[in-house]
Amino acid sequence: MTYDFDKLIDRRGRNSAKWDRRFIGEGEKSLLPFWVADTDFETLPQVKQALGSCVEHGIFGYTLPPEGCPAAVARWQQVRHGFHVEPDWVSFLAGIDCAIATAVQAFTQPGDRILINTPIYTPFFEMVENCGRRVTESPMPLVNGRYEFDFEDFAQKAKGAKLFLFCNPQNPTARCLTRKELERIGEICLENDLLILSDEIHADIVFDGRRHIPLASLSPELARHTITCTSPSKTFSVAGLVASAIIIPDPDVRRPFIEVRERNSINTGILGLVAMEAAYLNGDAYADQVRDYLQANRDFALDYFRKNIPGITPIVPEATFLLWLDCSGLGLKREELESFFTSAGLRLSGGTAYREPTGQFARLNFGCPRSTLKAGLERLAAAAGAPMA
Numbered sequence: 001m002t003y004d005f006d007k008l009i010d011r012r013g014r015n016s017a018k019w020d021r022r023f024i025g026e027g028e029k030s031l032l033p034f035w036v037a038d039t040d041f042e043t044l045p046q047v048k049q050a051l052g053s054c055v056e057h058g059i060f061g062y063t064l065p066p067e068g069c070p071a072a073v074a075r076w077q078q079v080r081h082g083f084h085v086e087p088d089w090v091s092f093l094a095g096i097d098c099a100i101a102t103a104v105q106a107f108t109q110p111g112d113r114i115l116i117n118t119p120i121y122t123p124f125f126e127m128v129e130n131c132g133r134r135v136t137e138s139p140m141p142l143v144n145g146r147y148e149f150d151f152e153d154f155a156q157k158a159k160g161a162k163l164f165l166f167c168n169p170q171n172p173t174a175r176c177l178t179r180k181e182l183e184r185i186g187e188i189c190l191e192n193d194l195l196i197l198s199d200e201i202h203a204d205i206v207f208d209g210r211r212h213i214p215l216a217s218l219s220p221e222l223a224r225h226t227i228t229c230t231s232p233s234k235t236f237s238v239a240g241l242v243a244s245a246i247i248i249p250d251p252d253v254r255r256p257f258i259e260v261r262e263r264n265s266i267n268t269g270i271l272g273l274v275a276m277e278a279a280y281l282n283g284d285a286y287a288d289q290v291r292d293y294l295q296a297n298r299d300f301a302l303d304y305f306r307k308n309i310p311g312i313t314p315i316v317p318e319a320t321f322l323l324w325l326d327c328s329g330l331g332l333k334r335e336e337l338e339s340f341f342t343s344a345g346l347r348l349s350g351g352t353a354y355r356e357p358t359g360q361f362a363r364l365n366f367g368c369p370r371s372t373l374k375a376g377l378e379r380l381a382a383a384a385g386a387p388m389a
């Protein structure tokens, strides 16, 4: 089956965080949204059918995870990412943000140091700080237009840290780390007996023939030190169903994690798990096609920036549907950047929300039909070409 990702589906008035942002001025309603990281694509028919059957039944009492869901997660990991997962390693949680909070509470104490790389998806530091733990940042330097892992700095800061919150493929830099890089990261973590939470939510969207390598798949020893977080939400447009799968091979890590989950009552709803099972059993062709469509969107955007918007330099995404933009060539002060995008008629995510220090970056979500992307880029080109008021 061929899926139609060019299809325009109006999400306005459907309680979409991206399109219906509340508490905004009238003028802002006309902004084209390229911020919240979900896609504007219809999910696959099997997911709609599975949800439809659940809805048709009409009783939504307390539920259990569908019996086949752990095996569906294991199948997906094996077939798509070469990671052998036993079904009983899998547990379910509301979104991955909950998994971060759960791991922080289960494995660290107030005041402990938790290691992250920056720039990074906001909950990586917000959750830690909200729980009264300390964040240690190991920044990823931008070298010749590509974010690199600074192993020396990381090894230094890994000493005495209690948990490493890792993100690969990475939001917002869209790096997909190589086997060599992952092996070195793994070595450093093992040398320091550092537990890792590896957020791999973007694993299915990897470009140019690269392969995503789950960190835990590198060795049994690393698997015992790793909590792998994954979810169908990005690939299959089901983020609003709020369900994630957490893979923990070591029972001595799994037990305290699940205890905290139970204590905090952050289980998923049934619809999210029904959708997850259907996606992971039937979604291979969809995942291939959405990845290819997004790669073509990426190439379209890169080409457009090169030809029409010289003041903004995109960091070439190796994965994800996130385009990290170096806007320093626009010559704007950090506080002027957001209003520049707003006056262009666009809503992007500002880079400072990811602990990017220069204030010269923004993130553009290209998970949309190409015509929407083109319309957004045209607005941007018009604003970047015009002198600032």
Ligand SMILES: Cc1ncc(COP(=O)(O)O)c(C=O)c1O
Pocket: 037, 094, 095, 096, 097, 098, 121, 167, 170, 171, 199, 201, 202, 231, 233, 239, 243, 244
């Ligand atoms: C790296 C990363 N982790 C987690 C999430 C959110 O996941 P969930 O919706 O499962 O909480 C996002 C969403 O943008 C993300 O980019």
